[in-house]
Amino acid sequence: MTATEWRGRLDEEPDDLPIDEARPRKREARALLGSLLAPFKATVALLALVVVVENAARLSVPLLVQRGIDHAIPPLLAGGPARELIIVVAVLCGVVCVQAISRMTFLKRSGRIGQSVLLEVRRRVFRHFQRLDVAFHDRYTSGRVVSRLTNDVDAIQDMLETGFDSLITAVLTLFGTAILLVTLDVKLGLMCLAAFPILVALVWWFSAESAKTYRRVRESAALVIVQFVETMTGIKAVQAYRRGPRNQEIFDDVADRYRFDNERTFRLLAIFMPAVKLVGNLTTGVVLLYGGYRVLHGEMTIGTLAAFLLYLRMFFEPMQEISQFFNTFQSASSALEKLAGVLAQKPAIADPPVPVHLDRINGEIAFRDVQFNYVPARPVLPGLSLVVPAGQTVALVGTTGAGKTTIAKLIARFYDPTSGAVTLDGVDLRDFAQSDLRRHVVMVTQENFLFSGTVADNIRFGRPSASDAEVHAAAVAVGADEFIDALPDGYDTDVATRGGRLSAGQRQLVAFARAFLADPAVLILDEATSSLDIPSERLVQRALRTVLADRTALIIAHRLSTVEIADRVLVLEHGRIVEDGPPSELVDAEGRYAALHRAWLESLA
DSSP states (O other), X not given: OOHHHHHHHHHTSOTTSOOXXXXXXXXXXXXXXHHHHGGGHHHHHHHHHHHHHHHHHHHHHHHHXXXXXXXXXXXXXXXXXXXXXXHHHHHHHHHHHHHHHHHHHHHHHXXXXXXXXXXXXXXXXXXXXXXXXXXXXXXXXXHHHHHIIIIIHHHHHHIIIIIHHHHHHHHHHHHHHHHHHHHHOHHHHHHHHTTHHHHHHHHHHHHHHHHHHHHHHHHHHHHHHHHHHHHHHTHHHHHHTTOHHHHHHHHHHHHHHHHHHHHHHHHHHHHHHHHHHHHHHHHHHHHHHHHHHHHHTTSSXXXXXXXXXXXXXXXXXXXXXXXXXXXXXXXXXXXXXXXXXXXXXXXXXXXOSSOBOOSOOOOOEEEEEEEEOSBTTBOSEEXXXXXXOTTOEEEEEESTTSSHHHHHHHHTTSSOOSEEEEEETTEEGGGBOHHHHHHHEEEEETTOOOOSSBHHHHHGGGOTTOOHHHHHHHHHHTTOHHHHHHSTTGGGOBOOGGGTTSOHHHHHHHHHHHHHHHOOSEEEEESTTTTOOHHHHHHHHHHHHHHSTTSEEEEEOSSHHHXXXXXXXXEEETTEEEXXXXXXXXXHTTSHHHHHHHHHHHHHO
């Protein structure tokens, strides 16, 4: 897949996703920046005053030079006292000190504000990504999530650290020197300002072109990160299927596109900056020629000409600073648009305005004519009605794609039904606050994801306040204590990234202990024993009776040994229940479950 095809794939994503190639979100980006800076309005105003003082001190230097040349040096050459020259030098030193102190104050305070803003950005984005529903994360690649929190935040950091300072200083210098040039000498000043329209045209052209270019740069950067993260996340599959060379081709292509887009920015700079410098040098040459002529004819003093040339240099310097600002601003603006797009994304699974709160949850689950589809016009559940009494253990079996995991995800409210309702103790799941629902409904999947940290940390994941004794009790209940005690540091053993220090079966047992400690009213096991070997599975089978006691449970499993502990079995086909009853009765009924049971026994033989 080429970089163009990658972009095409992202372009085809649904409009409700805040994708990298979506329409520019300039208004949202400005609103986001305004909300981030709002708490610092007073400090920003103070810093603006500090910048004014700094630039006033800077702009006074050429005037002091003029004073020294025209009024302090001639008396000294005539043998007079050096008093006035000393005063001029003293004032100059004071001005330079004011400029330095102002600069130091600005950098310290602005740096503090910048880091506070960046901290808030990271917090907002991280919090929002956690709130967004599972469907969003299924479609929004992890590489782009990483890009939002790294590349885009770094671009904003560059703007906050240097961009605004450069812009404010450049604007103040530009207008200040323009006024002083005309004040010093009207004719020469107007001659210099004649070059201003040319500079404005250059800046306008550069800002328009760089806006488009930097947006492409951000898109290309995201593609590079997406490809890298996806490859490294699936490195086992990449190596197992000898996918490395092909992935290298894809990465080379997107990286080359990133290089090309960055080169485009340098080409723009290569035109803009030399053009500004050329206009400045030509204007300086004209001023020196005409100013020298006027000095020779006594129409201007040497000090005025010297001050004029110094101010002229200051007049053209801001243009380069403005170009640098546009570099950082356009990059940061593109980043802000993407972050604003993510933050504008509304979670599909949201809390109701007035959540229902139940003091006690019994655990009765009901599906009332539930229809659901991942893709429009392709229903997974065409109209499911089902009641699971509180405390009952129900096993869902059927072929792949029958709708078993979809039912589990609807109960856990990772998705909402397309129509109909799923209820808990008679209350629609959509009427609960998600925090309450997650407390009472826990799902253990075959992925058994473990986080970096100790075994104990992972067990108490759902209950951070649990004591060591409660953690140990949960491990004992699911039969995980034996292997945990054999680890080098026992419960304090670091499981490494994604639990890489533990076997698949051990990770699953830790996931069971985590669910047991959370003590939900409803427990869902989605292929939760698929990673266990036979001895571990038998151990878990014994523990499951303890884990599932006094709670509603749904078990999704292809291994029918797990199904045997269920009170009731539902056989699904194409989202419909085709058999329903206790496992022993269904085995004797010679139906679909009986056929699955025979096939399972034959596989064991």
